[in-house]
Amino acid sequence: xxxxxxxxxxxxxxxxxxxxxxxxxxxxxxxxxxxxxxxxxxxxxxxxxxxxxxxxxxxxxxxxxxxxxxxxxxxxxxxxxxxxxxxxxxxxxxxxxxxxxxxxxxxxxxxxxxxxxxxxxxxxxxxxxxxxxxxxxxxxxxxxxxxxxxxxxxxxxxxxxxxxxxxxxxxxxxxxxxxx
Numbered sequence: 001x002x003x004x005x006x007x008x009x010x011x012x013x014x015x016x017x018x019x020x021x022x023x024x025x026x027x028x029x030x031x032x033x034x035x036x037x038x039x040x041x042x043x044x045x046x047x048x049x050x051x052x053x054x055x056x057x058x059x060x061x062x063x064x065x066x067x068x069x070x071x072x073x074x075x076x077x078x079x080x081x082x083x084x085x086x087x088x089x090x091x092x093x094x095x096x097x098x099x100x101x102x103x104x105x106x107x108x109x110x111x112x113x114x115x116x117x118x119x120x121x122x123x124x125x126x127x128x129x130x131x132x133x134x135x136x137x138x139x140x141x142x143x144x145x146x147x148x149x150x151x152x153x154x155x156x157x158x159x160x161x162x163x164x165x166x167x168x169x170x171x172x173x174x175x176x177x178x179x180x
Contacts (some may be wrong), residue, residue: 016076022104025058025083034069042083045096084094117148117158137165
């Protein structure tokens, strides 16, 4: 939060209040104390019958968004979280992702957060999941997707972050911003 100057945004009165963020990931440990009251709905799309996070990734992502812990506060701590479990230890099927995106929209999500990276070929936005992500944006939703883990070279943004209308999110390094 300090690196991206979240305090400035919070001080301006923006804290996620009234915003529903749908986290499409490995599930969320909704009983974690940092999420008290944050997770308002959960749905499993993997067929495993649980929305619990046995991997930890989805819980981590949801914490970045909406943790209400005072020491490790999320960027939008007053937002509401929709938990769409779309990944297992075996992966994240595109059909699960697309079904979950529809569920998120039907639940009233304004933001869909997808922290997965798929293939790099083709990475031109023509694959089915990237194209579907663009249709969700066309419905007035903000879709943020992890760029992948292979940057910073060219052609390293993975599908579905290579979609034409989504916001692709990459990492940053503190030493890159030493002048702040």
